[in-house]
Amino acid sequence: MIVRPATLEAALALRAAGPARPLAGGTDIYPAQAAAAAWMRPSNERLLDLTGIAGLDRIEADAEGWRIGACVTWSALRAAPLPAAFDGLRAAAGTIGGVQVQNRGTVLGNLCNASPAADGAPPLFSLDAGIEIAGPQGIRRLPLPDFLLGNRRTALAPDELAIAIRIPQPAAAARSAFRKLGARSHLVISIAMVAVLAELRDGHVTRACLAVGACGPVAQRLPAAEAALIGAPIAMAPALIAPAHLAALAPLDDLRASAEYRRHAALILLRRALAEALA
């Protein structure tokens, strides 16, 4: 069963009326359903298609910063004229799935799906993104770390809809980068991925935001490493990221990689991404 309302108000009324899973590009939902159906577990959950609602596919800038609507696809994000601070997010957009997945899949959907290996999470953590949520009581906002609660869990209530990503205006000098490691470059669940955003003055780091994904239930920032980088000269900075800074990560030991390997990979990826962002 699928419903396709034309307005946000109608969509919220449908959400309030009973269980309905929000649907945008569908690139995560259908493969999961197909896999379940193949094992004789057909899904009959009600889907609430948001792609018929006008305006949700916009990327807008205002006095606060940037607003990426719920139906903005990865391809649309790649093509948008965003500042250099978004280079990391744009790089993630270019390696998530393949082109066809990027043409359908949405940035906010990637967050709502709440996979520990969501490629969109680390760049958006490094950009201090928040989520705009519409519900019966109006609009509320949550910082991304408060929205993503765990593996496949978000703070979205059953009668709410996530309608946009909010990103505060980054400093003009901010640079960013994204790196991920998987068994192949695209269409694979990442072993580890990182995003780095850095600001420089006179050849020294004045601000650094480092985030790691696929190394715990939710992506996370590394405040100790960020603090250690302040004031560092460009050439020295990557090597300053130390194994101890990654102590809070809780990587899985699974078929894709051992926990030890993931931790090491995250460290190397962080150093490479920082060097790229500072170059």
Add this chain to the structure above:
Amino acid sequence: MPQVTLTVNGKTSTVEVEGRTLLVELLREKLRLTGTHVGCDTSQCGACVVHMNGESVKACTTLALQADGASITTIEGLAKADGTLHPMQEAFREYHALQCGFCTPGMVMSAIDLVQKHPEGLSEKEIREGLEGNLCRCTGYHNIVKAIDAAQAVMHGKAASIAPATV
């Protein structure tokens, strides 16, 4: 049952579908356009790629109802009525860019979208990267990449016909 109205290869159809029907099921089972293949059913392999409003998408993970009002092009919509092949099809034939042929419809559709999005021309590396969403288990991709390179020259008006393959 809900209805979906869509234009496929220039012909508008209104079809009754169950809510769970996928675009590829509508194309293959309702419209009997079986040129679009289903390989993996999970967005990995790209055998099901069609164009939806000019962009390549995987029809195995697009709900038919989400294609309401859309314009769809499938592999059947490429050749002209007199049988003249699209330059990409011609290049795949000339360069022997297929063996079993299962991935070919999706490869061709992805390749056309890739070339159309890059009027400046694609390097071999960019062609290979652009095919990340399409798997071929026979050819090793070399001839597919050569075919796309030859086709882009014709599609961008830089050559009158597909350059002959050299052995």
